[in-house]
Amino acid sequence: MNSLHDPTRKQFASDNYAGAHPEVLDAIAAANGGHQIAYGEDVYTARLSEVFEQHFGDGIEVFPVFNGTGANVIGLQSMLPRWGAVIAASTAHINVDENGAPERVGGMKLLTVDTPDGKLTPELIDAEAWGWGDEHRAQPLVVSITQSTEVGTVYTPDEVRAIADHVHERGMTLHMDGARIANAAAALDVPLRAITRDAGVDVLSFGGTKNGLLFGEAIVVFSEQASEGLVYLRKMNMQLASKLRFISAQLIALLEGDLWLRSAQHSNAMAALLRGRLDELIENGELPGLSFSQATQSNAIFAKLPDGVADRVREKFRFYDWDADQNEVRWMCAFDTTKADVEAFVAEIRQAFAV
Numbered sequence: 001m002n003s004l005h006d007p008t009r010k011q012f013a014s015d016n017y018a019g020a021h022p023e024v025l026d027a028i029a030a031a032n033g034g035h036q037i038a039y040g041e042d043v044y045t046a047r048l049s050e051v052f053e054q055h056f057g058d059g060i061e062v063f064p065v066f067n068g069t070g071a072n073v074i075g076l077q078s079m080l081p082r083w084g085a086v087i088a089a090s091t092a093h094i095n096v097d098e099n100g101a102p103e104r105v106g107g108m109k110l111l112t113v114d115t116p117d118g119k120l121t122p123e124l125i126d127a128e129a130w131g132w133g134d135e136h137r138a139q140p141l142v143v144s145i146t147q148s149t150e151v152g153t154v155y156t157p158d159e160v161r162a163i164a165d166h167v168h169e170r171g172m173t174l175h176m177d178g179a180r181i182a183n184a185a186a187a188l189d190v191p192l193r194a195i196t197r198d199a200g201v202d203v204l205s206f207g208g209t210k211n212g213l214l215f216g217e218a219i220v221v222f223s224e225q226a227s228e229g230l231v232y233l234r235k236m237n238m239q240l241a242s243k244l245r246f247i248s249a250q251l252i253a254l255l256e257g258d259l260w261l262r263s264a265q266h267s268n269a270m271a272a273l274l275r276g277r278l279d280e281l282i283e284n285g286e287l288p289g290l291s292f293s294q295a296t297q298s299n300a301i302f303a304k305l306p307d308g309v310a311d312r313v314r315e316k317f318r319f320y321d322w323d324a325d326q327n328e329v330r331w332m333c334a335f336d337t338t339k340a341d342v343e344a345f346v347a348e349i350r351q352a353f354a355v
Contacts, residue, residue: 010334010341012274013319015180015299018334020250021212021263027253028214028246036245040064044245044252051255052206052220055192061221063230064247068179069098070239071205071217073106076142077237078219078227079173079203085109085138086175087128091118091150093177105237109138117294118149119159122166129170143167146177147195148184151293151322152271152300155184157194164200173226174200179207179217182264183298192260202226208251212263212335216247263335267299270333270342275301277346287353293328301331312352317345 011017036042045064052062065071072094076086086102088095090112094102102108111128113120120143131137145163148154155163164174176196178184181204185192196204202223208216219234221227234240241247254260275296281287289306305327313319322328333342 010337011318012331012333012337012345015210015267015332015334017318018212018336020214021253021259021335023259024212024214024250024253027249031245031249038242038244039240040244040248042245042248044248048218048248048252051252052218055255056197056220056222057193059224060197061224061227061230063219063221063234064241064244064251065217065219065234065239066215066241066247067239068093068177068205068207068209068217069101070237071207071219072098072144072175072177073101074230074233074237074239075203075205075219075227076102076108076144076175077106077233078221078230079142079175080108081139081141082107083139084141085111086142086144087111087113087120087125087140087172088144089113089115089118089120089124089146089149091115092144092146093150093179094144096150111138111140117153118146118151119153119155120145120163121159122162125163125166129172132171140172142173142175144175144177146179148180148187148298148300151302152298153295154187154297155195156188157190157199160195160199160201168200173202173223176201176204178204180210180264180298181207182211182260183268186261186264186268187298196220197222206251208254210334211254211260211267213250213254216250218251264299267333267335267337270337270339271296271299271301271331273339274331274333274342274345277342278303278349281346281350286350290349290353293322293326299333302328303331304328306353309349309352312355313348316348 113124204220206218291304294302322330
């Protein structure tokens with residue numbers, strides 16, 4: 001089949017727009033051919049557990065799934081009784097972008113808290129961490145944080161540990177949505193374990209799709225006491241792949257070497273380059289009215305634009321509004337974003353301001 005699109009054309013809407021990394025495609029091809037036992041009893045899924053242990057230590061459980069929503073819903077389901085609730089930031093993916101799946105499929109109540117930067121703190125958590133024993137209130141039993149957050153900010157290991165200690169002291173457990181966990185680890189220059197298991201996270205949704213996989217994420221259980229029934233919930237929720245070796249092979253390619261880190265470092269660097277180029281133009285007075293609404297700490301940039309500018313830029317490049325009422329937009333970089341792509345985007349923004 002011939003390509004139906006221009007593979008040289010890049011966008012700044014989402015790291016999900018990027019294709020699969022060539023090393024990941026090679027891993028899929030290497031896992032193909034012949035027969036392997038279905039539903040996870042294959043040699044690739046067995047190897048995957050060993051690879052995850054190299055990053056997170058012994059005594060963990062790993063459950064590959066199709067996508068991030070599935071990882072979040074099933075992971076949280078395994079942490080909660082039917083009467084349980086999850087405390088999360090109001091910007092959390094589980095609250096904003098999963099079409100009610102946690103409530104409708106997972107059967108859990110979300111208790112959301114507004115945050116200025118997408119990050120929860122012990123004090124913010126306490127706004128909803130109450131009412132235990134009250135039969136009229138869904139019981140707050142899990143806190144879910146996102147790393148990096150939906151607005152591109154990152155939790156330091158100390159910040160995660162402070163939340164974990166606070167949560168555990170109150171008899172709750174801690175879930176992390178790690179859709180972009182590689183970007184956070186790369187930004188902080190720490191191992192994956194430092195912001196997860198060592199910091200007190202109980203269950204992790206480990207992201208791969210946004211960092212070069214064709215498809216596939218994984219639920220990682222660090223605390224056996226915090227999770228129950230995942231082996232059944234994954235199947236019940238239609239997230240158990242029959243040919244699971246092809247998800248496992250991709251995650252092996254990502255984590256067995258340093259591909260996860262190289263890709264995340266690159267996408268972060270391209271976001272830093274874009275932010276830096278725009279800062280230069282702002283200082284030169286060429287972009288009047290452009291401002292940034294969040295710190296650029298990973299591979300996301302959040303900016304506010306004067307009226308009409310976003311629409312003019314979108315004639316060439318696609319990206320999403322974050323808060324349309326405030327003219328706030330989100331620009332994302334991916335593992336395959338190049339310096340030339342950034343410069344082309346900057347030139348288009350510059351042109352839009354010159355009209």
